[in-house]
Structures are given as C-alpha cells and as structure tokens.
Amino acid sequence: MTEAAAVNAAARVRQLTDLTNRLTDSLTEESRAFEARRPQDAAASLAGTQDLANAYRRESAQIKANPAAIAAAPAADRTALIRATEAFEAVLSRHARAVEAARIVSEGLVRTIAAEVAGQRGSPSAYGASGKATAGDGRAVAFNRQA
Template sequence: MTETAIVNARARVRQLTDLTTRLTARLIDESRAFEARRPQDAAATLAETQQLANVYRRESAQIKADPSAVAAAPAGDRMALVKATEAFEAILSRHARAVEAARIVSEGLVRTIVAEVASQRGSPSAYGASGQANAGDGRAVAFNRTA
C-alpha cells in the first residue's frame, strides 16, 4: 500500500467514526427526551438527526460496496469504528423502543379524543317527523388509523 492510500483510508475511517459518534449522541439525546415524555425536545433536533442519518447511510453503503477504501487504515482506527458502530446499534435499538412507545401513547390519546367527540355528538338521524332533513352537527372529524 502506498502512503497516500493509508492516509486516505485512515481519514475515511476517522470521518466515519466521528459521524457515527455524533449520530449516536443525537439518538441518545432523543431517546432521553422520549423516555422523559418530552417528544417536543426530540422534534426540535429532528432535521439535524435526519441529515446525519442520511450521511451515515450513504457513507456506510459506500464502505460496504467497496471495503478496500478503508482496508489500509491502521487496525486501531478500524477498531474504533467497530466500537462506535456497536454503540450506535445499541442506542438505535433503545431509540426505536422509545419512539414506538411514544407512537402508541399518541395514538391512544387520539383515539380517546375521537371517541369523546363522537360521544358528544350523539347519534345522527337523517330525517325528522316532517320528512325534512334534520340539521346535523356541522363539525367534521377525520381519524386515520395509520401512523
């Protein structure tokens, strides 16, 4: 291997390690926000997290497609990337559980609100005794069961 190849591989591995560490830190913060029942705190940084995740996905796909791009990096740098990736995967699982719990709670709240609105309206009747249509409640509520 040439010195240039080693320097480039080392830089690439360190860049990916840094990216993985930053993304892991973002997911830790978001997980804590969800676990503290403060999803609005996670929403405030969602755009940055999505941007980091997209860069991570693109970079890791390139490395997977061409592992020789990092093969020349020193073993210590590659091990640091492996450890950063393991930490990322662990927090990713925790983050997924926290997001799923928040989704379930949110959907439960929406269902409760929909049920309350429906019970307040009473049952509709299309026509009165005179044959004329009854004036109904003009408020509309839409409920979509998918998240």
C-alpha cells in the same frame, strides 16, 4: 500499499467513526426526550439528526461497496469504528422503541378524542317525531389510524 493509501484509509475510518459517534449522540438525546415524554424537545434536533443519518448512510454504502478503501487503516482505528458502530446500533434500537412508544401514545390520544367527540354528538336520526328531518351536527371529524 503505499503510505498515502494508509493515511487516506486511516483518515476515512476516523471520519466515519466521528460521524457515527455524533449520530449516536444525537439519537441518544432524542431517545431521552421521547422517554421523558417530551417529543417537542426531540423535534428541535430532528433536521440535524436527519443530515447526520444521510451522511452516515452514504459513507457506509461507499465503504460497503469498496471495503478496500479502509483496509489499509490501522487495526486500532478499525476497532474503534467497530465499537462506535456497535454503540450506534444499540442506541438505534433504543430510539426505535422510544419512537414506537410515542406513536402508540399519540394514536391512543387521537382515538380517545375521536370517541369522545362522536359520543357527544349523539346518535343520528333522520326524522323527528313530527316527521320533519332533524338538524344534524355540522361538525366533522376525520380519524386516520396512522400517526
């Protein structure tokens, strides 16, 4: 391969390694926020994380489609990319567990609130002792089982 191809491959690998590290750092911070039961802190960085994730998805798809594009990169650069990817996958797994835990807690809160509201309404009855229809509770509650 030419020297230019090697330089381009090395630059591309370093760029993908940097992108992977930034995405890993962002997911780590979000995971910490979820684990600290402060999802509102994670929400502040959500748009940036999504942008990084989209860029990572595009770059990794291009590399997967054309592995020769980085074949000329030095072994040390490719090894750094592999290590960054392994760290990313570990953090991604941790992040998924934290998000799932937050989802379960949120759904539990919604169920509890819905049950409390339904319990306070009492049981509906169509007619009272006088034979007249009783006034019902005009409030409505919707409960969706998905968060």
